[in-house]
Amino acid sequence: MEKPYVIGIDMGGTNTSFGIIDTRGEVIRRGAIKTQKFAEADQYIEELHATLEPLIEEVGGIDKIKGIGMGAPNGNFYTGNVEFAPNLPWKGVIPFAEMLHTTFGVSAALTNDANAAAIGEMTYGAARGMKDFIMITLGTGVGSGIVINGQLVYGHDGFAGELGHTTIVRNNGRQCGCGKTGCLETYTSATGVARTAREMLEMRKDDSILRNIPLESITSKDVFDAAMAGDIIAKEIFEYTGRVLGEAFADFIAFSAPEAIIIFGGLAKAGNLIMNPIRESMEKNVLPIWKGKVKLLFSALNEADAAILGASALAWELKN
């Protein structure tokens, strides 16, 4: 009989959440552990196993589990390794897929978090039935998962889809954590939005609710709240962010002509505040053949579950 469940694990720099998921994409059991608590990756996997084991028993034991999918920063699908992740406590190359397989006794696959989100969207979300789309995750960083001909794009080495590190400002661009300057991520991540806020508030003289917050501690959430309250500068920050994203999206469309670009992550909560300027700028910058043709969508996945669902979707594709 086909095994009825998969396990999805979303490893973040701070927390790791996981769930047991059924074929319809329902998370029937869930839990979380602290990623940062473990000095060794072995201990982390052991704790994961200890926490998941009673849940697995509740749903009928490990024989009911088809496999494990994990989304992790710098996860490489081809190797099953996490490789040199700057935001994780463990350095170097760590073979998590193999470790999960050994510890749990079922097949395991691993990819990076944005790829997991794209697979989740294709399996359960807004991209169901699509063969060509691009998922853009707007969080602390900017990630991407690209699907072409119904397949996730991993590239020759497993690292494809780093659209957050395409160059959007060629001269005097902002310094990026990756070592380059002018990367899309430095303008359109949550931290990029906060950075834009600080720059705009320093350059301009007009009034803003945001001036009540110490400059260095403004977050993208503050900008969102201010914009919702009608603050002019806050709205302009979203317009600027959306314009930059739309310019970038136009170039992505020239590459793979996707049916849709799907936005996911914290900034997507800004709704039309961010979507309208993205759409306007994308339509303005795209080649005539694509005007009005490429859908711009928000993720249809429940945000709390999306990362787990995405990772779990990877497990359905495992050959046992």
Added chain:
Amino acid sequence: MEKPYVIGIDMGGTNTSFGIIDTRGEVIRRGAIKTQKFAEADQYIEELHATLEPLIEEVGGIDKIKGIGMGAPNGNFYTGNVEFAPNLPWKGVIPFAEMLHTTFGVSAALTNDANAAAIGEMTYGAARGMKDFIMITLGTGVGSGIVINGQLVYGHDGFAGELGHTTIVRNNGRQCGCGKTGCLETYTSATGVARTAREMLEMRKDDSILRNIPLESITSKDVFDAAMAGDIIAKEIFEYTGRVLGEAFADFIAFSAPEAIIIFGGLAKAGNLIMNPIRESMEKNVLPIWKGKVKLLFSALNEADAAILGASALAWELKN
């Protein structure tokens, strides 16, 4: 028995060349007609048929032909149509694949010229055995054919791979024929190189062989000849062109992590004059994970035959 030959047709704005090709990629018969001579696409196809028929008879008749592949400006693989090609004498949507099929009595497929070049390179050239690469054609325009997971990327609508129209200069960029400004093509096509020459000669005072040529009639060939003769400005024009290409390539790598980027077309003849600055700029702009990892290659196809070979390779993949 497997049919031993295919026909490859390369439709250009001025001329159309064609050949009969065997399984090893040898062009065993060849010919050409003027594209521009025919007011109606029907007449063009009839002339193509009349010219090819005796050659087909020489190799054993139409039963020996597996199919026809055509590379054409604005050719759409999905529909088999040429759609709104600005540089062809026939306007609107023309169903060339269907017309070839009806007239010759064998299956026919069509794609744009850069895609045909990529397929040719994968079948007979520098990309043999590669599953992930990007072909960049540097001619009058800048075209691209993208291969991911061993498949050509057509996108959801058949128009993917317009990398010549990604934006390389966001503010005050050069006007492009597509209606946008700052497109890669306006800087790195043959006409883009000539444009750079005119700008540089006007801005600078120092001596150059190129000053012996009337500003408006300088071509990329003149710049090449001058650079080979040691002209400083001409060499700087190639350095600038290569730098812009390298910056663009770094972004393309972030998208699909190809094993190689392959350069094809007139400008590729400049050899290291263009390759060295491309490589330097690409390595400087690429994410650390790809430094020194992505091959930069020239097409391995004989230039006179490349377009025909590429189109013909399409025909091998036809299901009859």
